[in-house]
Amino acid sequence: MTSTIEAFSPETVAALEQRIEGLEKRIERTADSNALNMVVFSGELDKLLAAFVIATGAAACGMRVSMFFSFWGAASLKKEGPQTGGKSIVERMFGWMLPGGLSRRKLSKLDMLGVGRQMMVREMAKKNVATLPELVEAAKELDVEIKICEMSMSLMGIRPEEIIDYPNMSYCGVASFVEQSSSSNTTLFI
Amino acid sequence: MITERKVDLTGLKCPMPIVKLTKLMKELDPGEALTATADDAAFCLDVESWCNSTGHELVRLEDVDKQLLAVIRKKDSPAE
Numbered sequence: 441m442t443s444t445i446e447a448f449s450p451e452t453v454a455a456l457e458q459r460i461e462g463l464e465k466r467i468e469r470t471a472d473s474n475a476l477n478m479v480v481f482s483g484e485l486d487k488l489l490a491a492f493v494i495a496t497g498a499a500a501c502g503m504r505v506s507m508f509f510s511f512w513g514a515a516s517l518k519k520e521g522p523q524t525g526g527k528s529i530v531e532r533m534f535g536w537m538l539p540g541g542l543s544r545r546k547l548s549k550l551d552m553l554g555v556g557r558q559m560m561v562r563e564m565a566k567k568n569v570a571t572l573p574e575l576v577e578a579a580k581e582l583d584v585e586i587k588i589c590e591m592s593m594s595l596m597g598i599r600p601e602e603i604i605d606y607p608n609m610s611y612c613g614v615a616s617f618v619e620q621s622s623s624s625n626t627t628l629f630i
Numbered sequence: 631m632i633t634e635r636k637v638d639l640t641g642l643k644c645p646m647p648i649v650k651l652t653k654l655m656k657e658l659d660p661g662e663a664l665t666a667t668a669d670d671a672a673f674c675l676d677v678e679s680w681c682n683s684t685g686h687e688l689v690r691l692e693d694v695d696k697q698l699l700a701v702i703r704k705k706d707s708p709a710e
Contacts, residue, residue: 497645500652501683569643578649 475504475624479617482630483516483538485545485557485572491630492575498626499582506585506624508617512538513630514592516545517603524599531597540602542572580607587612587620639668640697647673648680651702655686658704663689668698677702 448456476498480491491507499505509517518540523532550556564571570578579586586609592598593611600611610616621627637654639647647668658664666677674693677700681688690701 493645496649500645500648501680502685503683567643568641570646575645578646582649582652 472504473623473625474502475506475620475626477617477620477624477627478505478507479627479629480507480509480513480516481511482548483512483545484548485560486547486549487630488513488516488542488545488572489575492572492579493570494628495584496575496578496582499579499584503626504585504624505579505582506587506620507579508587508589508620509592510589511592514588515540515596515598516542517586517588517606518598519602519604520544521602524601527597527599534596534598538596542576542604545572576604576606583608585609587616589613635662636665637667639666639670639673642668643670644672644676648676651677651680652684655684655702655704660704660706663701663703666700666702668700669696670698671696673698673700 476495478491478495480488482488482491495505495507515534515538518538520539520541523535527535546554547557547560550560561571563569586606588603588609588611590611590613593600603609635654635658637650639650642650647666647670651664651666654664668677670676674691677691677698678688680686681702685705687703687705688700689703690699692699
């Protein structure tokens with residue numbers, strides 16, 4: 441047995457060690473497949489509420505939860521307030537057309553220029569349904585991970601400084617989403 | 631020894647009752663029980679699923695006139 445090991449050159453041993461290390465890291469990452477991965481493509485209030493109710497509920501039930509925000513979803517995570525400087529004219533226009541603020545999201549149906557939205561918000565308050573900012577707070581506390589599509593950010597000229605403050609957040613691309621998805625037993629598109 | 635703690639989840643709507651339970655459970659020692667009262671209609675089935683998912687034991691679940699009472703015992707910590 442010893443002689444067999446000695447027969448390997450130091451380079452081969454080093455290469456094998458590197459491979460083992462890589463595989464160990466991979467196992468570590470994928471060991472817990474009880475995970476929920478989400479694409480949040482939409483930026484409307486109702487769809488974001490659904491996304492965050494599912495995310496916080498799953499995290500409370502012990503799942504690892506990761507949300508990947510793309511397109512209108514990415515734009516919906518902007519804070520309220522003025523745009524940062526140094527943008528092109530088209531990027532500024534995107535900024536005007538897509539104002540930030542979690543509590544200013546429109547409904548995908550029955551918004552009626554804000555009338556339906558106000559009725560919905562009032563009913564939610566009356567019936568003690570958690571608001572979007574409250575659900576985002578709960579997601580923070582439950583360590584739900586947020587990933588934001590870098591391509592959407594640059595396409596619409598959104599700067600990281602304009603995004604809400606969230607501890608477990610990163611900017612990435614489709615490969616990160618796919619890797620997350622392959623180690624999660626559930627993936628949703630909202 | 632089992633000591634009992636209480637929490638009132640009345641008025642909270644899905645998913646807040648289980649979110650709150652999750653936070654409270656972290657403060658309990660293994661084997662300790664928590665008595666929760668709630669009035670969210672979804673809580674009846676949800677607390678059962680939540681216990682199935684998390685491994686905590688649902689000792690008792692009562693529905694008296696839409697007032698729900700659940701007793702949950704925290705699971706033993708995983709073997710060290």
